[in-house]
Every structure is written in C-alpha cells, then in structure tokens.
Amino acid sequence: MKKFEFFNPVRVIFGPGEFDRLGALTAMYGRRALLVTSKSPLEKMGVHEKAVELMRSAGLEVFELGGVEPNPKLSSVYEGIRICREKQVEVVIAIGGGSPIDCAKAIAVGAADSGDVWDFFTQKRSAVKALPVGAVSTLAATGAEMSVHCVISNEKTKQKYATHYEFNLPKFAIIDTELHKTVPRRLTACGLVDTITHAGENYFAGEKNTPVTDRIAEGLILTILENDGILNDLQNVEMRDNIAWAATLAINGLTDCGRGIYEYGAHMIEHAISGLFDVVHGEGLAIVHPAWLYYRCEREPRKFVQFAERVFGVPKQYGSEAEVGEKGITELKNRYKAWGLPTSLRQIGIEQVSYEEIADRVVQDPDSFIKDKSIVHRVLELCLK
C-alpha cells in the first residue's frame, strides 16, 4: 500500500424514519438555514414541506432554494450564495440526490468567501472554509452525502468542474430509504452504475497491493449486482437499504485507501461529455466507464483478472490474462444493457464529429490527470465496442 490519510467525520444516520431527526440535527449548526431542493416526486409528496416544518419546529428560520437541476448549474449556486449573504444563513441543508447536495456544498463554500465561487472550480484560488452542510440523501448514487466531492456545471462555458475540500464534507447525512422508494426505474439504474463506477475507478490504477481496499470495492460492486432486483421491485426497502449503503461507502474515501493515486478517468471524460451535452451522469458512465476499463485492460490486464474472477466468477482457464480481463468488463457492460441503459455514445446521439471537442474539454479540466487527447479518442472509440 501507498501512504494515505483517511478522514471522514460525517455522521451517517441510516434507516427508515430517520428523516424526522432533520430539525434537531440542523439546529446543532445554526439558527438560520437554507434548504436546497430539486424538482422530484418528493415535492408532490410533501417531503420538502415536511422538511421546512421539521426545521421550524426546532426553532430554525428557513430560507429556500428549490428546483435545482440534474448537473447542478452555477447560476443556482450563485442564487443560493445571494440568499445566504442577504439572510445571514448559518447552515445549508440539501434534500435529494447528488445535485442539490453538490449545489449546497458549493453554496456553503461560496457564502463563506467574498469572491467568485467559480474560482475554486477553475483552481484559480483555493477555498479555506465553508458553512456547515447537512444532507438528506434521497437517491443511492453519487455518495455526495459522505464525500468531499462537489461537481458544478457552468452553463455559460459548458465546463463541468469539481472541488474536493475536506471542510466541505457534510456534518451529517440522513439516509432514510423510505424517501428512496419513489425514485423511478431509470434513475435507480443510473445510481447502480454510479456506485459501481465509484468503487471501480481507482481499482485498476496505482498501487496493486491493496487487498483491503480491493475487497471493499469488490464487496460494494457485488452488493449492487446482487441487489439489482430493485429495478423490478422499486418499493423494496431492504434492497433500497443495501444499494444505499453501498453507494455511500463507494466514494467516502475507503475505496481509494493505499492506491497512491486519484485517477477517476471515466469521470473526467463523462464530465466533459455531460458538460457539453447535459447527459444524465449515470447514463454517461454506463457508456464511458466500461470503455475506460477496456482501455486500461489493453495496457495492464493483470488486475482485471482478479476483478473478473472475484466479481463475475470468470475462471482463469477462460483464456489469456487479457481475455479473462476483457470478459469481466463485458459482463459488466452486459449487465448495464440488461438494466436498459445505453452503452454506446451513438445511442445518446453523440457522433464522432464531437470527439475532438470532448477531448479538448478533458485535457483543459484543471482536475483532470489526462493531458493527452489521444487517450480520450481511444476511449471514445472503445465506447462503440
């Protein structure tokens, strides 16, 4: 293993009914709260209203920023910061999937600073603090509720960039799977892909002798595969629980420990694509992550043999290292197809004519370790495999 630090002080509160604790938890961090929400079936079910009620009952003054979009936009972040400054907000609460949570994180950083928050995403400046954030996760997908990551799309420049500040970790994360039951099939499937991609991104990169980290990543991926029955039984709280906890742990730092690298290659390319074309993140990953894995397997197949064996039971006798490794990736891709997701760029209307622009975006992303456009081109070709 390589040297690492692991620090994740998020208080996770997991279980059906735990949403009711939102007021008391929020009150620990301030009296004036901004509630960030997105358009979702929860709105119609009165969940947002109930959140306001819970917080008011705990003595809080509540301000609202609603309707945050998937791939949350910089304009929403600016609007949230404006409210925070005007109303002297002390704590930012998000309810939803990764979009409102990431939006809340960016608002919390921006509101604690006097300049332009986008500077932190372009890495022009580094942030030093943030307002406290609390998250109610209503979707098993991005793991934003327990991660340092925050991804925002600048709709003017079509850049989708990320920050990773430790002080931006939520103070608490409520994971109440009663609230997950309304997530529709397609979005649930996207969440499964997102989780597998998070557990898988660094698995094949950097230091190879990381048995604990490998076993954890494999265990999370196996849990997702073994609970994909959720797609035909959307109200099943047991399976919702299982995929939710896997999603949270997949990107809280545990799956990276000791690898000595922070690569996230598929995410870099997917961010460029969804920055340009506003693709749903999970669908973008269903296309790009297997292609990214084929690309890596072409170069260094050994670790893919372990993955193919342990996750898909591909026997060593299946063929050469490259063949066994590739078989594992194809099994994963077939699973995505079975879930009804696109696995080729063409299926979402992106043609070869856009590849050069995507490659440009990837190498320009200040967060990206890919600095050679030919790598992006090769991965995009493999998206057609």
Added chain:
Amino acid sequence: MKKFEFFNPVRVIFGPGEFDRLGALTAMYGRRALLVTSKSPLEKMGVHEKAVELMRSAGLEVFELGGVEPNPKLSSVYEGIRICREKQVEVVIAIGGGSPIDCAKAIAVGAADSGDVWDFFTQKRSAVKALPVGAVSTLAATGAEMSVHCVISNEKTKQKYATHYEFNLPKFAIIDTELHKTVPRRLTACGLVDTITHAGENYFAGEKNTPVTDRIAEGLILTILENDGILNDLQNVEMRDNIAWAATLAINGLTDCGRGIYEYGAHMIEHAISGLFDVVHGEGLAIVHPAWLYYRCEREPRKFVQFAERVFGVPKQYGSEAEVGEKGITELKNRYKAWGLPTSLRQIGIEQVSYEEIADRVVQDPDSFIKDKSIVHRVLELCLK
C-alpha cells in the same frame, strides 16, 4: 438492515515514516501532553525518546507514563490521571498496541472528571467528556486507534470492563508499519486472531440482511488469512501494511452497521477469563471465539454456511447446513493451530474447576448481554472441541 448511526471522525495517517508527524499533530490539541507507553522492543530502539523529541520540537511540554502492561491496569490509569491533574495536561498521546491506547483513553476520560474513573466502567455513572487523545499504533490487533472501545482491568476486583464513548475516539491515529516490524511472532499471531474476532463477532448475530457489512467483514478476514505469511517474514512491510489496515477497520464500526445488535459474546467471555487469569487477549480469543461460534452454529447454522463458503471455500455439497457451517469454524480453528496458538483452555492451564467463576464474572459484567450462566458453561465445554 436495521437502523444505525456511523460516526468515526478519527484522522488516520497511514504509512511508513508518518511517525515523524507526531509533534505537529499533537500540537493541534494542546501544549501540555502526557505520553503513555508500554514496555516493548520499541523502547530499546529509542522510539519513545524520539516521540518526546518530536513533541518537544513542536513546542510541547511532555510528561510521561511508561511501562503500561498488557491488559492495562486501573492503577496505571489512576497514575496517569494524577499526572494530568498535577501538570494540567491538555492532550494524551499513546504509543503502542491496545494497552497504552486504552490506558490513554481511560486517563483522558478520568482527567476530565472529578470523581472515580472506575465508576464509568461499572456503569455507576456516565462520562460526558474527555481530553483529546492521539494514538500511534505499533501493533495490528485491537484497532483501539480508531475505535470507541476502552478496556481496563481492575487488579483488585479482577474485573476487566469496557467503556464505549464516542468522544473518546482518538483525534488522530498514526499507523506507521515501520514500527510494527519488531512485533514478535506470537504477538503478531495474536493480533491476527484479534482482528478476525472483531470482524466476526457480530457477523452471525442480529439482522441477517446486511450484505455490505458482511462483505466488508469477510474481506478483512480474507485479508488476514491471505497475509498470514507475515508470521514467517516478520519484517515484511507490505504484509504489515495489509494486516494493519484490516485490524483498524475491523472494529471502527463498519463491521457492525445494520446488524441492530452489539453482541461481542466471545469478548465478554474472554474478558472474564483474562480478568481472572491475565491471559494474553489474542490467545484467549483463539480459544474462546471458535467455541462461541460452534455454540451459535448449533442454534442457527444458516449464516455459517455463507461464512464457510466465502471465506474457506467449503462447498455447499459438503453436508447439511450445520455440517458446512461447522466445517468453516473448524477451518478457522485449524488456522489458529497452524499459527502456533492454543485453542483449548487446558493448554493455558484453565481447568473445569474455574468454569463457574468465569460464568459468574460474565453475567456480572455490566457490559455483557449474556445473563445466563449455562451459556458460558456450554461455550467453555466447546473450547475443548
């Protein structure tokens, strides 16, 4: 899964050479530090002296409590508290395995209170705060560096009792495996058993639908089994790294999430035994934990089939659920034998005449869920299996 909270804000700093950061890290929590150490080969190697130097260079005033014994004694805790009060210590640092770390935790709780610290172990009173603790772990075993647990032996009453305060979690844990290389073979083997027992204690109890938690526990146990080559290659830092990270994660809360129970039956019985006879904790567990598992498997074999299959590759066709389950436990016990550890009470000189006294101790422990002495008798019989 059952409802749960997961909160573990320990900053883990993992890697060879990271010991050098002790001074700067300690200085974040105070200017007057108590250094708690045990007798170990590290002392001769000058590690304790270097710790003092590192802390002094960071501007700290350092007081010392050395020579803490295995199964740390209440008298050492009292002595530490006395120093803290007299010298107005602000932060307590431990270097070593579980013994000095647990001793430091108890001192930190006692020094922040004006009464008798033993009250917290007998559950006469509850503690509400503690001085900050920092840990340098020099042994892969108890996981004390990232756990809420603190176990102290009262040498007068022969009680070995535990506390589990969230605010007693270390602020930081340095895991520098360069310092692990001097751990002798027998103690290294004891550490492997301790880790497996931590990952295994709740695995078979409570809620059965906990796939993420199961996979993590199995992954940690597999890592230990696959790295037991350390016993013939004590200086191997790669294997030291692997078993150290497994040991830390086995008892940081992750292996209990969603089980809805906190059982630790083997620990309850082992604590009674080592309270009475001052047995090395890992050796006690090598005897008691398999017996505890046989006891549970007699009653509810199903989960043992999963364990036997996934950890030891016992095929389902091996026999009935009970037979497959028992085979898994026997494989584990055989591994302990191969490591040269005792697996029967007789081997450590404890005869049947003591069973009633052990059973008495178990049911009197305020922390123990076992309130029926016949359970203890049955488990002690199974120690001879």
